[in-house]
Amino acid sequence: MTYLTGNSEFDDQGERYAELFRCATEIDGDPRRFEQVAAWWADERPVLLDEVLCERAALREGAKNRGDDPELYRDNAAALVAVAQHIGSALESSVAEAAGRTLKAHTPGVMWDTVWPRGDLWTDWRVPGTYGLSLRLWLNANGLAVGLRPFPDAQPGATEHAVEVINSHPLEGYEVLAGRSRVGRDVGFTGGGTGEVIYARWFDRSTFPSLDLRAEVLQAARDIAPIMAELNGDTTTMDANDDGLTAIVAEFKSATGYPTPGHEQDKADRRDFAQLLDPEELSIVDRADLRPIWNTQRYGGTGPMSTLNKSIRDADDTEYQRIIDTFSYVCWGDDAPAIRINRALEDETLRVRGFGESVMMKMLAITHPEKFITVYPYTGPKGKLRMLKLMGIAAPDAAGRGELQVASNDALHARLDRFFPGDPLGMGAFLYWYAEHDQSPSLEPVVDPLDDLAEQMLVDRSFVDDIVALLKDKKQVVFYGPPGTGKTYFARKLAEALVPDPARRPVVQFHPSTSYEDFFEGYRPETDADGLMTYRLQRGPLAELAARANDAPGRRHLMIIDEINRANLPKVLGELLFLFEYRNTPVRTLYRPDDPFELSKDIWFIGTMNTADRSIALVDAALRRRFHFVPFFPNHGPMAGLLARWLEREGEPAWVGDVVAQVNDELERELGGPHLQLGPSHFMKRGLDKDALQRIWVYDVEPFIEDQFFGDATRINYFRFDQVWKRFNDLAGESIGEMSDGGEPEI
Known part of the structure; x- marks a missing residue:
């Protein structure tokens, strides 16, 4: 509703539904088809562009001069912002991958200032921690610009420095376009800070029907990445260790097939958890719905949390609200993350039994995925301290647990960002894999x-x-x-x-x-x-x-x-x-x-x-x-003759194998198949002679025979040792030689 109409405030769900039905009927005429299209849109998250957005941007022009009521334009501004939010979130991971670094989607508020709703549409995919260094999509009444917003900070002279860097890296088809600036071509932008410019490609609104917006945005991300890196002060050279890590990351992706369907599920789970931890939802969410955050392996595990479960279970309404306030402070408080962690661990007004730093780090990773990776403990075999050592990074020199957690997270994030841009889950998966990876050079075995x-x-x-x-x-x-x-x-x-x-x-x-x-x-x-x-x-x-x-x-x-x-x-x-x-x-x-x-x-x-x-x-x-x-059959297939080969290798009499092979052929005829033959392991014993064979037969083979021919005395007797031995001598005596004095074949 907000995307289409800008209207999201209703007194009850009945009014919301009635307005949705009216809107569907007006747009399509077939509410059922409208519902199907809406479901497809929600699942596939397509990025679409229409000239109607330019009409919305033009709607507010001249409103102040006409003395219009600002409230007339609030829904219009809400629709523009909803479209910007959709485009930003739908393309965030793809833009980060194309740019080769983490970029976080930012969109404007509905209000331009304290009185007037806004009259343009923009989405920034911003380098975290910067004032406005980003890939920007910026739409006004005349058309669309897609390119670099070149402001890592808001220092005096930022525009001049940005233009100087841009001029040293000219891109075909790109130009400096002016916002509130005397620099660049004026295409009708009126927002942004003083001196605002964008280095972008310009698309007139008449080109929208044939414009592949997703492709243009991703191409721009690739085009501007070198300029963005220089403006951000990134190093452009890689040391030998980086080259080694490049090969290891490639091995990880090849060996694991990353990203797997399981990792895609983890990303979906993070979005679900983020909704639960949203500031507006957290105060009303059911406690049973929160427990999967720390009790499951979804988006990474924290280990058993029985104490926290007990704290949640036994809390009365007042205590539960205090716990929720602590969760909200850790996720969204105004203090720096390290301070929030320390306070939640130490301040009695915030501390919750069982709410340790691993769960806090998971909550921060869920709510701020652009900053926190999916490695939650600090110590231990799966902790950040070990991962720092694997990456060749010095452990942080910090006093508090919060500072240790955040500093180590930031160091690992910075080290892996270019390999897994915008993908904290990939960083965590790689680190866990690398922790198990045999780093010593593998030697070719002497024997295969x-x-x-x-x-x-x-x-x-x-x-x-x-x-x-x-x-x-x-x-x-x-x-x-x-x-x-x-x-x-x-x-x-x-x-x-x-x-x-x-x-x-x-x-x-x-x-x-x-x-x-x-x-x-x-x-x-x-x-x-x-x-x-x-x-x-x-x-x-x-x-x-x-x-x-x-x-x-x-x-x-x-x-x-x-x-x-x-x-x-x-x-x-x-x-x-x-x-x-x-x-x-x-x-x-x-x-x-x-x-x-x-x-x-x-x-x-x-x-x-x-x-x-x-x-x-x-x-x-x-x-x-x-x-x-x-x-695995004694007289058929790859195992046929195994006993004979073993007897030959061990220097034991070959006639033992002949006896067993003869009986197996007889059993196969009697039982109609090979499934109840005698296995060779009974006879793989050293020091075999007739007496040893007879002991094996009486105590191992005959009980098996009695079981297979239960109640059939004739066939049981047929396979008694004396009968088997007699038949064997009758059949093989001449070929294997005369009997020795000991009653055994003379080989």
Whole structure:
């Protein structure tokens, strides 16, 4: 309504709705279509320009001379300002990226002075901390200028200095246009301070129908960036350390794919939180709506805040209002941020139990994203002090906690601004990644770990490469086959080769009682400081691994899920079934509906599945589609002949492998498939002879056979050791030689 009409003040919502309906009918004639267009406009935030804005700017000309009532022009001015605000916020991040530095959108107030509403439209994307060094879009009754507003300060002679710098960097198509100045061409601007000029391209209103405003603004941001840097006193040379950081930032973006959908969600979350912390909203916001700011990982986490939660929960109305006043002061107070932090920590009239500097820094980052990055603690492994050291920046020499927080934030922001212009979230994500990044030069290993693995496991290197390629494709595989085929052992050895850090390759075993709460996260009882029973959301192994992966983007993590088919998988996995396929896509989970969770593409999974356990039939098609399945069968595929190769390498008798291979062929015929064969691991033991083989058979193999042929005495007896040994001698005796005195084949 304000954008279209400038009218935003209504006595009740009924009057607002009636006016909106009248406006929609007048503009379009079809209120439903108008609603659809309005929804598209709100979502897509297009930047549009129409000559009607010039008509609005012209409306107030001569009003003073005619003796008009200023209130007649208030709605008109409000509409111009609403358009300026929309353009400024819609293009803020894109303009900052194009200019290669943080720029913050600024727009004028509705009133030109204490009496008269304004009669022009402008949006500045300003260098933070300057008087008016910015990219400006400035519209009047005649047309539009887009270019450099060249005032880092308001000192005497600022215009002359600006023009001198501009003349040393001439840009084709740009000219100095006058505001309230004797310098520059007069195109009808009447606002701004004394001596106001803009170095810009001029677009007559007749060109508006064919003007791509977004493209022109972004091109201007790129054009004026060098002049802006010189006027701001920025250094134009980079030392060797900067060159090194350029390469590291490029590696970060390549390794993580930044910005990911999760980071885009974080930006949206910041906007939601900023609305809650808006000065006008904060006084009426429900306390339950505030808690996600510090209780979730949205726009960065602050760590557990149980004391602050208790303070909020137990506060009566008077105390709650005092807490809100403290929040408002920290976010919006007139004092410098460092002073506000110190006072909130130390002043008894402001101090709130549990409201520490990390939460304060998160609130400041939400409300002032142009200034504060998403690293909230000062000390600790994820604190600013460590990040300063990584960046080669000296720690600030300051006494108070507020001064330490703000000075370190400013130093890190200044160091990274040109790599992540206007993107404090990117700065924080990069610093967390860099803190995990191995900064020592990597040495080429003497032995390829995958070559070493293939040799150790007695399989072809191509088989190992196939599994790695499958992991790269879907990020998860399942090794399936009979028991004893080395699935878990192979998975653990492969995990060691791919992820050397044990903290990044946990092993989880599923069983029939495994639940979603065990694997992912759930509430667990505990006692608080007062001895009262309470419940806390506790991470399971997957949520813990996801948190590690989020703190170290670009570094591989791998989880082994042993016996994956023994659990009730749809119940255990829940939303994770979606996340297995759609990585880095935030979803709302069962216990964190306010805290979107994403599964990093850096996490791989290897499951193992025992095909002798008939619960394999419970694995549904949805899970099968999300995993690659790799067979581990003794007599088929890459594992065929594994026992024979092991016996040869270890100098053990080859006939043991022949016995096992013969029985596996018989089992396959009897059972109609290879899923219940004998795995080689039973027989990978040194010192094998007939007696050792018989012990293995009687105590390991025969119980398995009895289970598979339960109640069928004939077939059970067929696979007793004496019967197997007799058949083996009958079939292989002549080819392997006569029996020795010990009753074993003579090799």
